Amino acid sequence: MLGKGVVGGGGGTKAPKPSFVSYVRPEEIHTNEKEVTEKEVTLHLLPGEQLLCEASTVLKYVQEDSCQHGVYGRLVCTDFKIAFLGDDESALDNDETQFKNKVIGENDITLHCVDQIYGVFDEKKKTLFGQLKKYPEKLIIHCKDLRVFHFCLRYTKEEEVKRIVSGIIHHTQAPKLLKRLFLFSYATAAQNNAAADPKNHTVMFDTLKDWCWELERTKGNMKYKAVSVNEGYKVCERLPAYFVVPTPLAEEDVQRFQGHGIPIWCWSCHNGSALLKMSALPKEQDDGILQIQKSFLDGIYKTIHRPPYEIVKTEDLSGSFLSLQEIQTAYSKFKQLFLIDNSTEFWDTDIKWFSLLESSSWLDIIRRCLKKAIEITECMEAQNMNILLLEENASDLCCLISSLVQVMMDPHCRTRIGFQSLVQKEWVMGGHCFLDRCNHLRQSDKEEVPVFLLFLDCVWQLVHQHPPAFEFTETYLTVLSDSLYIPIFSTFFFNSPHQKDTNVHQRQLSLPLTQSKSSPKRGFFREETDHLIKNLLGKRISKLINSSDDLQDNFREFYDSWHSKPTDYHGLLLPHIEGPEIRVWAQRYLRWIPEAQILGGGTVATMSKLLEMMEEVQSLQEKIDERHHSQEAPQAEPPCLLRNSARLSSLFPFALLQRHSSKPVLPTSGWKALGDEEDLAKREDEFVDLGDV
Numbered sequence: 010m011l012g013k014g015v016v017g018g019g020g021g022t023k024a025p026k027p028s029f030v031s032y033v034r035p036e037e038i039h040t041n042e043k044e045v046t047e048k049e050v051t052l053h054l055l056p057g058e059q060l061l062c063e064a065s066t067v068l069k070y071v072q073e074d075s076c077q078h079g080v081y082g083r084l085v086c087t088d089f090k091i092a093f094l095g096d097d098e099s100a101l102d103n104d105e106t107q108f109k110n111k112v113i114g115e116n117d118i119t120l121h122c123v124d125q126i127y128g129v130f131d132e133k134k135k136t137l138f139g140q141l142k143k144y145p146e147k148l149i150i151h152c153k154d155l156r157v158f159h160f161c162l163r164y165t166k167e168e169e170v171k172r173i174v175s176g177i178i179h180h181t182q183a184p185k186l187l188k189r190l191f192l193f194s195y196a197t198a199a200q201n202n203a204a205a206d207p208k209n210h211t212v213m214f215d216t217l218k219d220w221c222w223e224l225e226r227t228k229g230n231m232k233y234k235a236v237s238v239n240e241g242y243k244v245c246e247r248l249p250a251y252f253v254v255p256t257p258l259a260e261e262d263v264q265r266f267q268g269h270g271i272p273i274w275c276w277s278c279h280n281g282s283a284l285l286k287m288s289a290l291p292k293e294q295d296d297g298i299l300q301i302q303k304s305f306l307d308g309i310y311k312t313i314h315r316p317p318y319e320i321v322k323t324e325d326l327s328g329s330f331l332s333l334q335e336i337q338t339a340y341s342k343f344k345q346l347f348l349i350d351n352s353t354e355f356w357d358t359d360i361k362w363f364s365l366l367e368s369s370s371w372l373d374i375i376r377r378c379l380k381k382a383i384e385i386t387e388c389m390e391a392q393n394m395n396i397l398l399l400e401e402n403a404s405d406l407c408c409l410i411s412s413l414v415q416v417m418m419d420p421h422c423r424t425r426i427g428f429q430s431l432v433q434k435e436w437v438m439g440g441h442c443f444l445d446r447c448n449h450l451r452q453s454d455k456e457e458v459p460v461f462l463l464f465l466d467c468v469w470q471l472v473h474q475h476p477p478a479f480e481f482t483e484t485y486l487t488v489l490s491d492s493l494y495i496p497i498f499s500t501f502f503f504n505s506p507h508q509k510d511t512n513v514h515q516r517q518l519s520l521p522l523t524q525s526k527s528s529p530k531r532g533f534f535r536e537e538t539d540h541l542i543k544n545l546l547g548k549r550i551s552k553l554i555n556s557s558d559d560l561q562d563n564f565r566e567f568y569d570s571w572h573s574k575p576t577d578y579h580g581l582l583l584p585h586i587e588g589p590e591i592r593v594w595a596q597r598y599l600r601w602i603p604e605a606q607i608l609g610g611g612t613v614a615t616m617s618k619l620l621e622m623m624e625e626v627q628s629l630q631e632k633i634d635e636r637h638h639s640q641e642a643p644q645a646e647p648p649c650l651l652r653n654s655a656r657l658s659s660l661f662p663f664a665l666l667q668r669h670s671s672k673p674v675l676p677t678s679g680w681k682a683l684g685d686e687e688d689l690a691k692r693e694d695e696f697v698d699l700g701d702v
Contacts, residue, residue, distance in 0.1 A: 050082075050094045055112075055497070057198030058089045058191070061180065064173035068161035069093045069116065084160055086176045089191045089496070091118040091150070093160070110488075112495055118152055120191070121449050122494035123181040124348075125151040128174070137174070138182055144170050148177075154491050155347045156601050185450045187512065192496040196513060212430040214438045215506070217251045223434070224253060226421070229277030232256055238263050246507040247288075247402065248273075249438040257312045262305075266290055270306055272313050272397055275411045275435065278418060282389040284396050284411055285313065286439075288403040289327070313395060321395045322388055324381075326406040331377060333405060335370070337458045343371035347598045355604045366593070376591045378467050379584050382413035387564035390418065390581060404440040409464045411435055416468060420579050424480040432500075436461065442504040447493055449502055461501075465490050469594045471584050478578035484662060487597045600663035611659030 052060070063085040070079030082095020093116040113119060126137045128145025137145070144167075148160040162170045212219050220235035233253050238260045240250050245268035253274035254263065263271050269291065275284040290302050314321040324330075346365055349355045358365065366372070388394040396414075400407045412422075412435045421427040436443075441461065444450060448457035465486050472479050472486065493501045503509040571583050584590070599605040 052085060052092065052094055053114075054087065055089060055195060055198075057194035057196075058087050059194075061086050061088060062172045062176035064162070064165050064169035066164045066166070066169075067093070067173075068164070069095065070159055070161060079161060084173055086173060086180060088120075088180070088194065090120060091123070091177055091181075092116060093158075110491070112497065113491075116158075118150060118156070118158065119494050119496065120181050121447070121496055122152045122154055123150060123177075124153045126178060126181065127151070137178055139178070141174065141178070144174050148174060149350065150177075151348050153494055155344065155598060157348055157350055159350070182451060184452045187444070187450065187508075190449065190496055190502065192499065192502050193512070195497045196499075210426050211433060214249065214251070214430075214434045220251050220253055224274075224277075227277040227419075228279070228281075229253070229274065229283060232281070232283065233274045233277070236260060236263065239268070242507045242510075244268060247404075247440050247505055249440070249506045250510075252438075255312050258309070262309065265305065266302075270302070270309060272309065273403070275398075276415050276419065278389045280390070280393050282393050282395055284385070284389065284398070284414055285321075286398040286400070286403045286407045286411060289399060289401050313397070319395060320393075321397050323397045323399060324385065324410075325399045326410065327400050330381060331374065331406060333458045333460070336374060336460065336463060339370045339374050340459050340462070342369035344598075347602065349602055352604060355602065372591050372593070374463065375467055375470060376586050378409060378413065378463065379470065379586050379591075382410055382417060382467075383568060383583055383586070384564060385410065385414050386417050386581070386583070387567045389414075391564070391567050402440070404442060405446075405458070405460050408435050408439045408441045409460055409467075411439075412464055413467055416471060417582050417584075420478070420582075423478055423582070425485070428481065436464075437500055437509075438506055440505045443493075443501045444504045444508070447501065449496070461493065462490055466594055469597075470591060471582065473592065473594075474584055474590065475576060475578065475582055478576070478582050483594070483596050487594075487600075487663070490597060596660050596663060600660045605660070607659035609657060611657065611661060613661040614657040614659070617657055 054060070063083055065083050066081070067084040068079035068081055069084075080093075080095045082093055085092050085094065090113070092114065095116075109115075127134050127149040128137045128141075129135075129147035129149065130143065130145055134149065135145075137148075144162075146161070146163050148158075148162060150158040150160075152158070162174075165173075212223065214220060214223070217235050217237055221230070224230040224233060224235060232255065234256045235251060235253050237251055238244055239248050239252070242248075242250060244264050248268045255272060255274070258271070269288050272285040272287050275286055277283045290306070293299050293302065310321070313319060343366070346358070346362065346369070349358075385396050388396055398407045398410060412431055415422045415431055415435075416428075419427075422431045442456075443461070445453070445456040446458050446460055448454060469483055469486050472481075472483055476482070492498060496502060499509055499513055503512070568583065571581065572585065576582070593599075595605075
């Protein structure tokens with residue numbers, strides 16, 4: 010059996026402690042090693058990528074309660090990724106891959122994507138870090154994209170175990186220097202191919218011309234001007250080389266406190282109101298300096314607040330709105346719901362899944378962000394107010410809220426190119442600290458906060474509720490979230506434009522986004538096939554999300570009025586924020602859990618089945634027409650183009666259907682709420698559009 014690259018175990022139901030079952034002895038493994046090696050998959054290296062260490066006779070396997078199936082192969086670690094190479098193609102029957110990343114393979118883990126590493130010692134799971142005195146018989150890797158890998162090292166040579174385990178721990182957990190990131194090795198080796206795609210029209214906002222174009226597009230050039238006072242980063246390394254400020258503002262004011270206390274333009278509405286942001290002035294104890302700062306801010310405020318012509322409302326995001334610590338704590342709890350080691354763990358947590366979801370507060374944080382964006386939208390759209398966002402460095406929550414407001418108010422930002430330009434303008438040029446917030450250098454866990462992922466989750470809520478309003482689907486957002494941990498794109502690996510320009514001396518393609526085609530029928534079958542997620546993930550939880558009665562009175566009428574009218578997908582777009590409407594982003598968070606997927610279910614499977622029926626009807630119609638209009642002998646039938654919808658998953662295109670789990674003996678909350686198995690199979694899952702896949 011090992012000669013085919015697979016080790017199998019006996020079947021069974023739920024067992025308290027899953028254990029690996031092998032029908033071969035260790036000596037037989039080494040005897041057959043030569044035969045298996047001939048079938049191993051070749052290690053593909055990117056330009057500049059180097060192999061660091063490897064181990065043979067490693068078993069990658071998936072736990073299935075008391076039954077386990079493993080694939081024999083090599084485990085390697087490079088300066089870019091951890092990869093498993095084995096005869097998995099024939100073993101896993103993976104001839105119909107639904108999704109393939111062009112950079113990362115199914116069994117590849119970039120070093121930056123590793124979240125936690127665990128070792129199993131005598132069936133006890135322990136976190137691995139630093140130098141080890143004893144090496145585990147099993148390695149478990151939890152990834153930041155929520156994949157979970159299990160590697161059995163029981164039959165691997167002791168020296169190879171030490172080398173591969175120590176290498177993986179060191180290269181994924183130890184603090185790094187910026188220049189040691191693989192990004193620089195790859196950029197140097199691939200510099201001849203690093204130019205931006207000519208078909209990509211994303212506005213980079215790294216020239217004065219780009220900002221002038223954006224001002225003209227939004228009609229903001231009447232009140233605001235693009236400035237080059239920070240060209241060469243001579244005023245402030247935190248700000249971009251070029252940005253936009255109110256026209257009356259003198260350039261000397263920008264230089265006075267190194268860019269702090271300056272209202273920086275984000276976007277202008279059709280009615281002339283504008284969205285601005287400002288970083289706080291440094292905190293001082295000296296009364297004299299405090300008085301100077303106060304006088305300076307008073308003068309700045311007068312340039313943007315000139316009633317009744319210009320009215321400014323200030324939103325302090327560093328106050329009572331939301332803290333980075335809240336976001337970090339919530340996501341740390343939330344992600345544990347999806348890092349499932351085996352089927353037994355899945356069913357054990359199922360009965361308390363909603364209470365764990367509630368206690369994480371992640372969905373409530375999403376609701377609060379959307380609510381704040383609606384409040385700002387109401388002020389700009391209905392009250393014609395300018396909004397000034399305040400934050401300590403204006404690089405976290407300012408990026409999040411300003412981007413959400415623009416997605417809601419500007420249909421251009423809901424196109425693929427417009428969305429990429431928005432990310433470039435508000436996040437990259439806005440100075441969001443991707444390097445620290447993603448903890449790419451492993452220097453401080455306290456700085457790691459998924460602010461950008463929170464933004465993508467908020468955008469997903471809008472995409473899910475109003476799919477026809479967007480030129481891209483949730484798959485686009487899911488792939489974008491994965492790209493945070495792929496160190497070949499400069500977008501997500503620097504803290505500021507200055508840091509990027511200082512370290513990267515070439516213009517690279519920033520956003521790692523796939524080419525896509527929009528679909529004219531994006532909302533097709535939406536209402537008819539969205540029942541399962543509504544019941545499973547959008548279930549009403551009274552304590553999780555407050556009712557809409559807590560919305561402030563000043564925009565209650567605005568909110569209700571908009572939702573009472575037919576939606577104009579080319580205009581203003583507001584999300585529903587009531588309880589069941591804020592949902593779990595199933596495609597991203599559940600895609601690696603087979604038990605959470607429906608084989609042959611979901612919108613894509615339904616549409617595929619419909620296409621099969623249409624092709625069959627068309628074929629029959631052609632045969633009928635031939636009988637009526639031709640006396641010729643029947644021709645050979647064309648090859649069948651029917652799609653195999655039964656192989657599609659409800660979370661298409663991310664399908665992991667290799668683990669066949671057993672249902673629990675005792676019914677859990679999920680099964681009670683959804684009815685019997687036959688009823689469950691009839692329900693549909695998450696909306697996914699074929700247009701961008």
